[in-house]
Amino acid sequence: MGLVQNMSKSDKIYELYDESKKCIESKRYSDAVKVLKEMIGLAEKEYEEKDGKWFSFNHILETYYYVSFMKDASPLQYTEYNISAFYRLYGFSLMKLERYEKAKDAYIQAVKWNPVDLDSYVQMAELYKQMKDLEGVKSVTMNFYNYCCTRETMARFYRNMGYYYLEKDEFETAAALYQYSNIFCYTDSADRELRFIGRAQDKEIPEYDIPAMQKILGENGIPLGPNPDTIGITFRVGQLEMDRDNFESARDCFMMVYNLTQDAETKAYIEKIDEIVNN
DSSP states (O other): OHHHHHHHHHHHHHHHHHHHHHHHHTTOHHHHHHHHHHHHHHHHHTTTTOOSEEEOOSSHHHHHHHHHHTTOOSOEEEOSSOHHHHHHHHHHHHHHTTOHHHHHHHHHHHHHHOTTOHHHHHHHHHHHHHTTOHHHHHHHHHHHGGGOOSHHHHHHHHHHHHHHHHHTTOHHHHHHHHHHHHHHSOOHHHHHHHHHHHHHHTSOOOOOOHHHHHHHHHHTTOOSSOOHHHHHHHHHHHHHHHHTTOHHHHHHHHHHHHHHHOOHHHHHHHHHHHHHHHO
């Protein structure tokens, strides 16, 4: 009987999850909020009286990020459902309805269930932009720095920091950050902001060379590149996953490292995995 009940509950949660995504796709955010609230209640109920630490990680890599960066060596347990992702969708829907304080609470819960979830931090930073909370934007952006392990996510980090300095009318620092972000991954949004800075100052923005950009970043305590520890952890997890024959997650890890470093050893690992998988 218990098994049937569990299956029924699981089916209900996934049915609600599908319904919530349809609501969001059709921009029926009020309906999405109702569905997600019910779904989260069902998913969380199972863990209300359970002991220990329960997390909703998206990828094996996040387990290692959590242990390394949060300095937590206690036993970890994993939820059946991705409750963190549920809360992230809930926060997104509330943000669309301009219910900002409720959205903030939802993102805080998302991060509680997954303290290293880059997507939740990125969305939380967007919420703080909507709330005109500049210090919130900066704090959240610095919080997700350690979890940036692709050129795209590093570019996002620098664009967010660019936004912070732009809103504070520190145009030189903002321009350097937007230009620096384009080195990692070019985006139209960075170029738009650079044009805005030019108009705001009524003068053409200089094209900074890399040493000049790095000098400005360094003076403001902003990291000049990805955290070497992040790259090292990601590479090591790739090796561990490869040793366990978990080739898909191993390749994910190595691709992230190669994306940032173009490292020959990492490329060799990727080619070895492709050879194993395709033969």
